[in-house]
Amino acid sequence: MAEFKRQSPVRFTASPIETEERDHWTVALEYENEGHGPWIGDLAHKARWDLQDGGLEDITPCDLIIPEIPGQCTFSGDMLINRMNRTQASIYHLGSEAPPIPDFQGYTDVSESSVFLALFGPNIFSVAEKLTRLDFMEPGNTAPFLLQGPFCHVPCQIVVLDSGVDGGFLLTCSRGYGDSMVHAILEAGAEIGLRPAGEKRFGSWIAALNRE
């Protein structure tokens, strides 16, 4: 079989100083001069599944329960399950490896059809509020929670993992918006030092969230 390569929909101008080949993706582990935050991380190589079924309450992806109410999320270890509506949930695998997709017709692997970014670190919500009118700080929402709405005028799924000052969120949208989305976010965050970060820094953030 011919060798093939998976390509992230986003590109950073910064150069990675350490990379790793993983499942045909080139994963940036660390960038030069990542700074003190906030950071933007490209997570295109992380597996994402959509699940659609009329009986979601009877399905337990990787032994986790799907939240009952749209907007709620289940976050355990490296796995995040987001309830989108009555019949749909999205599943993100945030670790370095994902389990094989379950043999059930309701699952669709959408990893290569979407942009997947992590925005985290000090004052990251100051960047976000320039680009969206979605309310990340609504008192009625307890992190993690899912917002479905426009970011840079693009329909997105946004999961706020930590709404604190040093918190952060994950963002997915259609693949074609990748370059312009990253350009807009980096422009908006330039004044507070937003810089690309590799998977190591993202992994540390997720590990810290799991310890809390």
Place this chain on the structure above:
Amino acid sequence: MALTLTCPVCGKRNGYEFRYGGEDKGPRPAEEGLTPRAWCDYVHMNTCTVGIQKEWWCHRDGCGAWFTTFRDTTKNLEVKPPEAENGQA
């Protein structure tokens, strides 16, 4: 004042996130005995209510849900269902 609408999944959001889907005309007419004129009226004719009207909307930039809600066309504001205001809902 800008229109806000209440999506059943995402809650109250800016009206620019939604796509208008037309007046709610009730269920599709039965095909048995349906005349071309009656079908044409169902598809194309609107009541254009001046006041509170039941409408279809789609949360285009959000969850994608289609839902019905009530809007006061004279003020361009979402309002409670008329029966709810009378305490019947």
